[in-house]
Amino acid sequence: MSGSPGPDPTPPPLIQPGATARWAKTAAVTRLSALDQSGNLNTAHVTLAAATLGCSPRTVWRWIARARATGETTTTRAKFTITPEIRQLLALWGGNASAVHRELVQHCKQDPQLPKAPSLATLHRALRRDLTAGYRAGLARGEAARRAFDVYGQRPKEYRNAAWEGDHTSVPVQVLVEGEYAQPSLTWFIDCCTKVIMGVAVTPHTPSSDAVLAALRTALDRTMPFGPAGGLPNLVRVDRGKDFLSPAVSSSLGAFAVSVVDLPPYSPYLKGTIEALNDAVDQMLFVSMPRYVYRQKLIGGRVTDPDAPGLTFEAFVGLVLNWVHWWNTEHKPKELGGKTPMEAWRADPTPVYDVPASLLAHFGLQDDGRTRKIGTLGVQWRNRYYSGPWMVGLVGTPVVTRYLPHHDASIEVFDLDGRHMGTAVLSRAASKEQSRAVRNARTAQARRLRADLKAAEKLRRTRYQAATTAAPPQSLGALTQEQAEAELLETASEGRKVNPDYVPHQAVPEGWARPLTTKSPASRPDALEKNA
Template sequence: MTEDGSGAQQRPGVVPAEVGRTAAVQRLLDLDGRDELTSTHVRLVAKALGRSERTVWRWLSAARVEGRHGRITAARFTVTPEVRTLLALWGGNASRVHAELVERARLNPDSGPAPSLATLHRAIRRDLTAGERAGLRQGEAARRVYDVFATRPPTHRNAVWEGDHKRVPVEVDVEGELACPWVTWFIDCATRVVVGVAVTPHAPSRDAVLASLRCAIDRREPYGPAGGLPGAIRVDRGKEFLCRTVTAAMGGFAVAVVDLPPYTPHLKGTVEALNGAAEEMHFVLLPRYLHRQKLTGGKSADPDAPALAFEAFVAGLLGWVNWWNGQHRPAGLDGRTPLEAWMADATPLAEAPPEQLAHFSLEGDGRERSITSHGIRWHRRDYIAEWMVGRTGTRVSIRHLPHHDDVIEVFAGGTHLGSAYLAEAATAEQVRALRAARTASARRLRADLKAAERLRRERFKAQTVAGRAERSRTPARGEAAGELEGGARRDRRQLARPGLIPHGPAPEHWVQLVDPKQQDGRRDED
């Protein structure tokens, strides 16, 4: 048995009386107006609504006399805007609101008596939803817990990415100081694979966003195999620099950036779920985790726990990302890992050419500089590279990753020449490569000069009799071929000797041709 709003008991499967009373009474009145109403009709309505036939006849009588299809609603106290304001003022404390209403009724008797505390509690439970009560008590975040959200329809890989920053609640050792690092990552919404991640020991800026985007787009080693160009990226507009940086970087690839309203985590639920999973599965196990249970007085159970070095923290986080992509099996992927789901998707991929990635995520000042014997001068420091050997005086422009001045990229007329490294921080391998490039350049020049000397050296023909020395030179291939062909023609002409065998007399039966002039002379003689 259940109880409806009127307090009456109802049998399971029976339509509530207050829900069907209006429609049933209206139907009975129609039948009565056509003189077709019978006790059978009343009995059917009573059985369907779980009421007695007498009650249904009483409803019908009230409708005929009073024109009322429902029951009489007693006047009751309701939550007014004034009461809502008082609830917000006192943080949802109904007792304090009741005391305020009593005091106002005492000061202004004409406004009527104040409701009892029980009546106020019933009105709050009846007129306010659970979300409204939580919001008036604790704010917007508490209200959202009771909201209902729709699920986006499934898509294909690289259809949409979501990006976000997360402050890691773990203190790590950064050059002798404790700091909470930040992680910037992008995740594919369809397959849940983390395509790009970057970690900074401080609040992230453009360099973290661009570094994470670059490793997300580039599918070559050591990144990939997941990646490529997405159809769109969803980011939080509340983090303005994240939105601006992603929009500027992806505009060149015609990738749309959806700037979500600030403080709307439900609109990018995939990356928010990743943030929560990382904290529950990885960060909670690390030393000096800030959200761990506290002792009396809010003290940590182990305040002297040694902090992880920043390098160890980054290695552990990247290892967890690899586990998430390759071994974890989130719900909604049919028992597959994110990487298996990504590889099983046959959607064609759009990739950025390597030459475009050379410009991606880099900034420049628009100035041209010359390569000198000390390399390239930038910010009062010299940058060197092995490919600069032999290029002194070349006018170049430089581009660099924001907040990273140890490596710069050098371009000449839009062509990427290569990377240059800070001279004072160059490694032993980079110095050896520079020396090897100088040695190789000198060796090539020495070989070219020796070859030229061999061509320039004078030679003379060998002579068997006394005479003046004659210069000899090596004939070219075309000249040698022409000489051989000319000699062959001369040999054939020498072999053709028509005077070697004299002609004999012509036979008598041959017809001999006579010169016309000789024939005219013979006629004159005759």
């Protein structure tokens, strides 16, 4: 009967391998070296350290001897590290570590003086140790991929109207606008504390400063459809949009001492409230609408029903306003603790500064500083007349006209004391049919010019035949000498063409009197005799 094996001289470690074990090893060697230098080191100290680290006492004595000889207490070996050159190679190969390893091996073969290339496993370990996951993703796919690994802070919750955030968002839905499909845009503002949508404006085209002013006007007004929320905010955060930073918007908000915070470009995390709202409306509303742009596709990128009828612009605006009302009065975001945004607004005791109606009538409007008079044809502005039924009996009254940017179909008329008198519309405005005919003519002309430019690009393009070896490219569509000379001759003749109405100069008839040629004084006969 064989005897039982003896006890294992190396006890199991109390510290698991890893970074903690390396730290404990360095700490033990540092402490034992200090005891050794003071003459207090004994076997019990070494045995305790060996049992904790899971190694034999002989190994610990060897570490102490190395520390006596070199004076270093760290026991880590030299590691392969990631250099800037390796990072550049990693970016060149799109984050492919295997390709970088092949490059390093090839460089070592070409230059024997270089140190030996690390193994692929060593390179992978070094990449994981020296580069963060976000940095590796950035080297492979760019800055947007790196940002996915960033940690973003959250602004402390304040009070209602402490800060608003505004933004444009392009709607991924094709809407029928005057017989043609277009993708409208939303311009809206949200209160960062209570998540109330303060105001919204919908445009069937790319929005401009007038959409910002329209949304701001509804946000400041505390009446329906967005009331009782409203009033003046302390500040408004935007992301460098030229429409939000236009003089019309800045002057309108600056008149109420409301600052516009211009955030850095391409930094959506700095206005996370409005960005979350943009994502929410896309997932909660737009995805269910007909002719949604990002609808699931069939094989080959084909849509299921390309001829599906779309919403009219009026129907689309109605659905958007209904969704905004649902968001404010029924939806309960997680951050509000079971309250709707409007309930959170009502529960906040922070005072609200209401904009008087007389001042709100001036908001966002511009004028040229001129005083005009109401005439028999109305008020003349920009060489056109604007009139309204309220002007009856007011001919000769001096007034001031104000207008919304990009809106020339109507103007607002005020007296010299700033009191709003009424709205005047353009007289003799073109009908919808005439305006549509003009737009169709402009579109046809633009389409014809685009076709001509495209045809010219095809004539300018040179095609080459496919190559299977490294040789100079061979052009296709070769010309004969006769064809080339004929085309050059035709081009030269076209370059010499002149206006057909041009009449060339004819020879002067013999019977016409001609002016005498003026001679210099030095060439006259009398001057020559005098000089002689």
